[in-house]
Amino acid sequence: MRKLPPRTRFFAYDELATALTYKEGASPFVHSLNGTWQFCYLQSPREVPAAFRAGDYDAIDWQTIKVPGHMELQGYGKPNYTNISLPIPVDPAAAPANNPTGLYYRRFSCTPQLARQVLRFDGVDSTFTVWLNGQLVGDGHGSRLMTEFDVTDLLKPGENTIAVQVEKWSEYSFLEDQDQWWLSGIFRDVTIIDEGGLNDLQITPQYQEGQWQIAVAVQAEANAHLRGKVYFAGQPVAEAALPTGTTTIPISAPREWTDETPNLYTLVVADDAAGALVPMRFGLRQVEMIDDQICLNGEPVLFNGVNRHEFNPETGRALTQEYILSEVTQIKRAGINAIRTSHYPNTPYFYDVCDELGLLVIDECDLETHGMYVTEMPTDDPYWQGEFVSRAERMVHRDFNHPCIVIWSLGNESDFGENHVAEAAAIRKLDVSRLIHYEGDRKTEVADMYSTMYTPVEDIEKRAVKLTHQKPHILCEYGHAMGNGAGSLQDYQDVFRLYKSVQGGFIWEWKDHGLKQATPAGPQYVWGGAFGEPVNDGTFCIDGLVRPDRVPSPGLLEYEHVIQPFQFFVAQNHVVVKSLYHYQTTRDLVLRWQLEVTGEKVAGGQIALPALAPGALSPVLSLELPEAGGVDAMLNLAIETTTVQGVFETGAQLASQQVAYQGLPAQPDAAATVSQTPAAVTITRGPLTVTVDRGTGNITQLSQDDQKVLAGDMALTLDRLPISNDMNVVAERQKERIATLFARCESIQMTQNDDTVMVAIRQRIAPPAINWGIELAVTLWVGAAGVTIRTRGWFDGEKPTEVPRIGYQLPLTTTVRTVDWFGRGLGESYPDSLDAAPLGHYQLNRDQWGFPYVVPQEAGNRMGVRWATITTATGPSLHVAGLTPFNLNVVGGDGQPLGNQSSDQVRLDARVQALGSNSCGPLPLPRYRLYTDPFDFTVTLNLQY
Ligand code: IPT
Numbered sequence: 001m002r003k004l005p006p007r008t009r010f011f012a013y014d015e016l017a018t019a020l021t022y023k024e025g026a027s028p029f030v031h032s033l034n035g036t037w038q039f040c041y042l043q044s045p046r047e048v049p050a051a052f053r054a055g056d057y058d059a060i061d062w063q064t065i066k067v068p069g070h071m072e073l074q075g076y077g078k079p080n081y082t083n084i085s086l087p088i089p090v091d092p093a094a095a096p097a098n099n100p101t102g103l104y105y106r107r108f109s110c111t112p113q114l115a116r117q118v119l120r121f122d123g124v125d126s127t128f129t130v131w132l133n134g135q136l137v138g139d140g141h142g143s144r145l146m147t148e149f150d151v152t153d154l155l156k157p158g159e160n161t162i163a164v165q166v167e168k169w170s171e172y173s174f175l176e177d178q179d180q181w182w183l184s185g186i187f188r189d190v191t192i193i194d195e196g197g198l199n200d201l202q203i204t205p206q207y208q209e210g211q212w213q214i215a216v217a218v219q220a221e222a223n224a225h226l227r228g229k230v231y232f233a234g235q236p237v238a239e240a241a242l243p244t245g246t247t248t249i250p251i252s253a254p255r256e257w258t259d260e261t262p263n264l265y266t267l268v269v270a271d272d273a274a275g276a277l278v279p280m281r282f283g284l285r286q287v288e289m290i291d292d293q294i295c296l297n298g299e300p301v302l303f304n305g306v307n308r309h310e311f312n313p314e315t316g317r318a319l320t321q322e323y324i325l326s327e328v329t330q331i332k333r334a335g336i337n338a339i340r341t342s343h344y345p346n347t348p349y350f351y352d353v354c355d356e357l358g359l360l361v362i363d364e365c366d367l368e369t370h371g372m373y374v375t376e377m378p379t380d381d382p383y384w385q386g387e388f389v390s391r392a393e394r395m396v397h398r399d400f401n402h403p404c405i406v407i408w409s410l411g412n413e414s415d416f417g418e419n420h421v422a423e424a425a426a427i428r429k430l431d432v433s434r435l436i437h438y439e440g441d442r443k444t445e446v447a448d449m450y451s452t453m454y455t456p457v458e459d460i461e462k463r464a465v466k467l468t469h470q471k472p473h474i475l476c477e478y479g480h481a482m483g484n485g486a487g488s489l490q491d492y493q494d495v496f497r498l499y500k501s502v503q504g505g506f507i508w509e510w511k512d513h514g515l516k517q518a519t520p521a522g523p524q525y526v527w528g529g530a531f532g533e534p535v536n537d538g539t540f541c542i543d544g545l546v547r548p549d550r551v552p553s554p555g556l557l558e559y560e561h562v563i564q565p566f567q568f569f570v571a572q573n574h575v576v577v578k579s580l581y582h583y584q585t586t587r588d589l590v591l592r593w594q595l596e597v598t599g600e601k602v603a604g605g606q607i608a609l610p611a612l613a614p615g616a617l618s619p620v621l622s623l624e625l626p627e628a629g630g631v632d633a634m635l636n637l638a639i640e641t642t643t644v645q646g647v648f649e650t651g652a653q654l655a656s657q658q659v660a661y662q663g664l665p666a667q668p669d670a671a672a673t674v675s676q677t678p679a680a681v682t683i684t685r686g687p688l689t690v691t692v693d694r695g696t697g698n699i700t701q702l703s704q705d706d707q708k709v710l711a712g713d714m715a716l717t718l719d720r721l722p723i724s725n726d727m728n729v730v731a732e733r734q735k736e737r738i739a740t741l742f743a744r745c746e747s748i749q750m751t752q753n754d755d756t757v758m759v760a761i762r763q764r765i766a767p768p769a770i771n772w773g774i775e776l777a778v779t780l781w782v783g784a785a786g787v788t789i790r791t792r793g794w795f796d797g798e799k800p801t802e803v804p805r806i807g808y809q810l811p812l813t814t815t816v817r818t819v820d821w822f823g824r825g826l827g828e829s830y831p832d833s834l835d836a837a838p839l840g841h842y843q844l845n846r847d848q849w850g851f852p853y854v855v856p857q858e859a860g861n862r863m864g865v866r867w868a869t870i871t872t873a874t875g876p877s878l879h880v881a882g883l884t885p886f887n888l889n890v891v892g893g894d895g896q897p898l899g900n901q902s903s904d905q906v907r908l909d910a911r912v913q914a915l916g917s918n919s920c921g922p923l924p925l926p927r928y929r930l931y932t933d934p935f936d937f938t939v940t941l942n943l944q945y
Contacts, residue, residue, distance in 0.1 A: 003138045004118065004148040006390075006397035007200040007219075009348055011193060012114065012276035019268055019279040020231060022352065029194035029276065031110045033162065037186075039065035040103040041076040045167055048101065055134025057105050057163065067190060068123075068318040070183040071102050077168070079316070079515060081528030083179040083537035084413075086371035092174040092378075095167070102185055104164040111157045114194035114274050115221075119151045119162075122348060123188030123317075127170040131163040141172045144344035144366040145394045151192070162190075174378070175387065177371040178343040178412065179540065180309055180317075180513065187318040188347055196274025197224025202400050203267060203282040204433050205257075207297075212254040212284045216267065217246045224271060231266045242269060256297050257283025257403045259337045260584040262358030262646075264403070281355060283403025287434050289448060293472055294435060294503055296360070296406060299582045299614075302496060303360065303474055303504030304563040305338030306331065306545065310346055313516040313525060313548035321349050328353045330550060331510065332647045334560045335654070340476060340506045343368050343412035345395045354404035357647060361404045362437055362476070362506075365392050365423070367411030379417030388419040389426045396430045409476075410438035410447075421446055437476065444471045449503075453477040457491050461796035464499035465773060475505030481555045482543035489562045494934070498775045498794060507559060511544035525549075564655035566639050569617075569758060571781035571788040571940075572664055573625040575637060576751055576758050579612040586612045588643040589654070593623055595661060598632040609639065617751040620758055620783075629663030660883060665785035665942075672757045672782060674750060681750065683757045683782045688943060690780070690787050697745030697763035697778065702787070704876040704943035711893065711903055712811040715743060716765060716776065716791065718803040720912075721858045721895060725919045726804075736800040737767035741774075756783035772797035786879070786942025791910070795932040802929050804858075807887065807909025808939075815873045816846045816890050816904045823865030823888065827851065832914040832928040834863055849890050850898050859897055861889045861912055870906060876943040880908060883938035887912050910937035 011030050013019035018026040025032075040060055042048060051059035065074050072079045077100045080087050088096045110117075119132065125143035129136070132154040140147035168184040200219040205212065220226055220242075230238040230249060240249045255263035262283070269278040285297055293300040308331070310317045324347060331339065339359050341350070344366035354361050367388065369378055378384040392410065399405055408431070410423050416438070424436050424446035435448040444450050450463075450473045463473060479486035486507070496504045514525030525548045528536030545556040569576040575593070579586055586609065594604035607621050625635070638656040641648050648654070670686035680700065682691045691701040698713040719739040722730050746762040759780040766773030774793045781788040793806070824834060825842035828851060850860035865888040871877040880888070887909035892901035914924035923929075 002149045002151065003140070004150060006394040007148075008202060008280070008400055009120075009146055009398050010198075010201060010278050010280060012195055012271075012278050014275060014277070016268065016277060019277040020234060020266055022266070022279060022281065029114060031108070031192040033106065033108055033190040033192065034067055035106070036064050037067050037104045037106040038062035039076070039105075041071065042101040042103065044097065044099050045101045045165070048103065048165060052103055052163065052165070055131065055163070057161065060103070060105070062105065065102070065104065065185070067104065067186045068188050069185060070125075070187050070316045070318060071100065071166075071168075071185040072183050073314070073316050073515070076100070076102065078531040078533070080182045080531065080533040081180070081536050081541050082182070082371075083540045084177070084370045085535050085537065086174070086177055087182060087533065087535040088169055088173070090174075090372060090375050092171045092372075095169040095171070100168040100184065102166045104166065104186060105161065107159055107161050109159050110155060110192055112152070112155050112194060114196050114276055116150060116152045116195045117155050118193045118195055119149045120191045120193060121147045121186070121188070122190075124164075124166055124186050125184040126168060126173050126176060128164050128166045128186070133160050141170060142366060142391055142394060143172070143176055144346070145391065146348075146398050155192070172387070174372055175367055175369055175384070175391070176344075178368045179537075181515065181541070183316040187316065194276075196271035196276035197221040198226060198269055198271055198276075198278050201269060201278065201280055203280060205282060205284045205286065205403070207284070207286045211250060212256075213248050213250045214267070214282060215246050215248050216242060218242045218244055218269070220244050223273075225273060227270045227272070229268050229270065231268060232263070237265070251284060254284050256583075257285040258296055258583040259358040259360050260581055262356060264355055280401050281352075282401055283355065285403050287406045289435070292469055293500060294449060297583065300500065301360065301406075301503055301582070303338040303506065304336055305340060305360070305504065305506035306336050306510040307340045307342035307477060307506050307508050308510040309342060309513055310350075311511055311513040311548070313514060316515070319347055324350050325353050327550065328357060328359065329647050330546075332357045332359060333652075334556060335563050335565060336559075338362070338504070338506065340364060340409065342509065345399065348398070351399055351402040351404055355402055359404055360406050361402070362407040362409050363395060363399055363405045364409035365395050365411040367391055367414055369414040373415075377415040377417070379415040379419050381419070385419045385422050388423045392423045392427050393430065396427055400431065405434065407435045407437045410436065410441075412439065414440060416440040416442065437474075439476045447471075449474050451476045454480065457488065457495055460495050460502055461499070461794070462798070464495070464501050465771070465797045470501060472501050472503045474503050477508040478505045479507040479559070480543060481507055481509065481545045481553070482540070485555055489559055491934075493562045494794060507545060509544050511546050511550065512548045513541040513544070514548040516548065561656070566655035568637050568655075568657040568659070569760065569779050570635065570637070570659045571758075571783065571790075572662070572785050573623045574756050574758070574781065574783060575621045575623060577609060577612070577618040577621070577639065578760070579614060579616055581614045583614055585614065588641060588645065590640050590642055591621060592638045592640055594636045595625060596634050596636065597630070602626065617749055617758070617760065619751055620753040620756045622753065622756070625661065625664065627664045629661040633661040633663070635659050635661040662881075662883065667784040669755045669784065672752060672755050674752065674757055681748065681759065683759070685755065685757070685782050688782065688786065690782050692748070692759060692761070692780065694745055694748060696743040697748065697761045697776075698743055699780070699787075702941065702943060704945070707875045708813055709875060709878065709943060710811060711813045713743075714808055714810045715741070716774070716793070716807070717741065717809045718806060720804045721856065721897070723857045723915060724855060725916050727919050729918070729923075733800075733804070736772075737770060738800065738803055741765045741767055756781060770798065772799040785940050788938065788940040790883075790936070790938040792934070792936045794934045799932050802913065802931055804930070805887070805907070805909045805912040806930065806935055807907055807911075807937075810878075810906040810908070811893055812872060812904050812906060814875055814903055815901065816849075816906070817871045817873050818843060818845050819849060819868060819870050819888075819890060821862065821865055821868035821888060823868070823885065824863045828860050829863040830861055830912060830915050831863070832916065832924050837863070839864055846890070846898060846904075852897065856897050860891065861887055861909075863887055863912075876945055878906065879942045879944055881940045883940075886910065886937060886939055908939050910935045
């Protein structure tokens with residue numbers, strides 16, 4: 001058999017220095033057959049002249065073609081773009097009678113130097129037959145897979161000839177119906193390689209009992225004596241003899257590979273008898289499921305990914321190394337950490353770049369049968385099983401050693417059936433060190449993760465909260481970036497960050513695949529139909545984050561901002577930066593800031609950021625801000641590099657954020673102290689003390705010089721007394737159990753400087769018995785302004801559609817005496833009843849606050865409040881300021897309208913429900929209703945005498 005079984009793709013070198021460069025062009029054992037070939041374009045294989053098969057090449061009337069390249073982009077036939085539909089009859093038993101066929105031929109000289117010569121095709125679309133010096137070598141298929149032939153006995157020293165016949169359509173076209181241009185020909189490298197005694201090499205990194213090692217599986221000629229030496233940064237770090245079979249080599253002082261720390265080792269296999277050195281790079285990284293999460297080196301992964309087709313607007317899927325390097329660099333610079341090779345194994349060099357730059361790859365099998373749905377999918381048909389399996393095996397063998405590949409994908413859009421089950425089994429037999437993905441496997445029978453496409457945010461949330469023990473969810477496609485789009489990327493990212501069972505996704509897609517064409521109006525990018533194709537899918541190939549020329553669209557800028565690796569927490573002049581990295585400790589970064597009032601810069605500066613461990617908060621950083629803020633004052637923050645870091649130049653911006661700036665409080669500096677017990681965190685600053693319960697995450701006490709203000713938790717609540725116009729919805733509300741919510745603290749993180757403390761709390765609030773809840777991200781600042789609380793919340797599960805209010809309830813130890821406020825007044829206001837309540841500065845005593853409805857019910861809300869001072873019968877008064885207008889109300893401690901209660905409750909609400917007149921008329925108009933959308937509000941509380 002001349003055709004070699006699938007194996008790892010490797011090259012031999014004659015010197016260590018060139019072997020370590022990993023540049024195949026530097027090896028004397030690599031003979032590229034790329035370049036200009038003679039070419040003859042025919043309408044069908046039936047037209048192939050007998051002279052060609054007889055090896056009489058001079059008898060043929062040749063034109064020329066560039067290899068690698070596509071026939072259709074060099075004047076031979078036309079491109080055709082389809083997404084799902086097949087442009088030929090859906091009949092795999094017969095290729096169409098009109099089946100464009102290209103005959104390729106060239107002379108080359110090559111002097112064999114080592115024991116064996118292998119002819120390697122990296123990609124030919126869709127089937128081919130090859131002859132060397134007029135002798136039949138064999139045939140190949142699997143357009144995006146490698147095919148190798150042993151040609152040792154056919155090559156002659158000096159001049160040789162090679163001839164290849166390529167057919168555009170074959171039965172395999174039905175398995176290669178990806179959403180792309182149909183482009184055929186020899187579109188990847190053709191090479192003859194000299195080889196010594198090594199036949200195959202698989203390196204599996206293993207982490208066991210705190211120690212890294214590699215398992216090196218070698219297949220070699222019987223008489224070969226191979227030695228392996230491991231290099232890191234050019235220096236040898238380990239070595240071992242490599243007999244056929246598996247040898248384990250421990251690696252001491254390990255430098256792990258992750259997408260953030262792409263440390264690469266090179267194993268150089270020396271075959272002294274042959275005088276050949278085979279370098280193979282690897283990375284120390286372990287992919288595994290821990291606690292139902294996809295983990296890399298023990299840490300859960302969040303995929304901030306893109307789907308990437310191989311595409312160049314002039315050369316189609318024939319890409320140069322320079323083009324691949326600059327494109328993957330652009331992807332990495334955007335902060336993207338993962339690529340799905342939609343929907344086929346890529347040009348081999350792509351994985352070298354991902355190994356070097358640090359990108360997590362889902363390597364997808366060259367398999368999509370989408371268009372066959374009109375007849376019958378081949379998924380369960382035994383006829384196709386061998387082909388399904390061998391495609392997967394060829395991918396895994398070829399790409400086995402790349403650390404960047406963390407997941408194998410069985411293919412795309414091919415339903416799910418027995419042939420996928422066989423495919424997955426074949427992959428697991430070859431490689432237990434990676435996970436398996438297949439979106440069509442909805443019940444995750446063989447896939448390690450639940451993968452979906454374009455799932456609405458609400459549906460992701462519903463599953464996320466359903467079960468603790470379930471396979472993780474990833475979105476292999478979402479955010480359809482066709483034209484102007486995609487929207488809601490931040491909404492997706494919030495959900496990815498909130499729920500541990502959701503591990504991110506991959507935008508569809510990286511780039512527009514518009515072909516560049518000369519038109520009377522000059523060169524233009526064209527889409528399906530531009531070549532008169534009767535079956536085409538129009539503009540569905542123009543759906544990327546960048547244009548065909550890789551100019552970023554606004555969609556990419558949005559995505560970059562949404563996935564940026566830092567989060568900013570800000571209160572007044574204080575900033576805390578959180579690192580969202582998983583593996584790297586930051587270095588050489590500055591926080592640059594600028595204050596703008598009505599868009600004009602009034603102050604600015606920069607602060608060096610201390611090194612931040614993964615996931616860590618910075619200390620509280622104080623900015624030298626002017627005292628005055630106001631509604632038009634905006635603080636712009638950015639994090640920049642001060643040295644070259646990987647793909648980032650000095651001065652590169654890694655993250656940015658804008659926040660409103662309200663000005664500085666007048667209070668003096670004071671020392672802040674934190675005391676912690678297993679039950680609570682207590683922060684004291686000057687006379688103010690704030691206590692947070694570690695179990696619930698709620699503030700349980702606010703006190704001034706030991707005078708306690710709260711009689712119970714300051715909890716986020718949703719209920720209020722029903723009004724008469726609620727009479728028809730009360731029963732429903734009871735079923736939703738909004739009045740009895742349980743709070744649970746999921747995490748609490750703290751940071752501080754001398755006079756300010758920040759606490760970041762994650763909470764979950766949920767009713768008993770039924771399936772919905774609210775995820776809360778609360779940041780609490782104790783500083784000169786008092787306690788600033790930013791609360792962001794997301795409803796999830798089978799959530800109620802509407803709720804009566806969303807906000808904090810502060811049960812006081814005493815009663816309210818007076819309320820002084822700036823907001824709507826003098827009387828109460830609700831979203832659909834506020835015309836008689838203009839904004840102003842008002843003051844009322846407790847007995848004037850709520851309207852005494854004859855039937856007791858909700859009353860007294862004031863909308864649009866900017867600040868309020870609430871004095872009490874005994875103890876300190878409470879001052880509240882909102883970053884944006886909030887709702888204020890005072891009711892009795894028992895939740896009833898104010899009367900003769902002995903203590904009261906203050907409510908600070910983000911939003912309240914409207915009134916309507918549904919007791920005998922309509923519900924509130926939709927535009928006034930309080931839907932259970934995500935919310936975000938900030939209030940600052942201070943106590944004073
Ligand atoms: C999905 C395909 O997987 C992808 O290749 C692309 O065609 C995308 O649609 C549309 O641009 S499949 C679709 C049926 C959701």
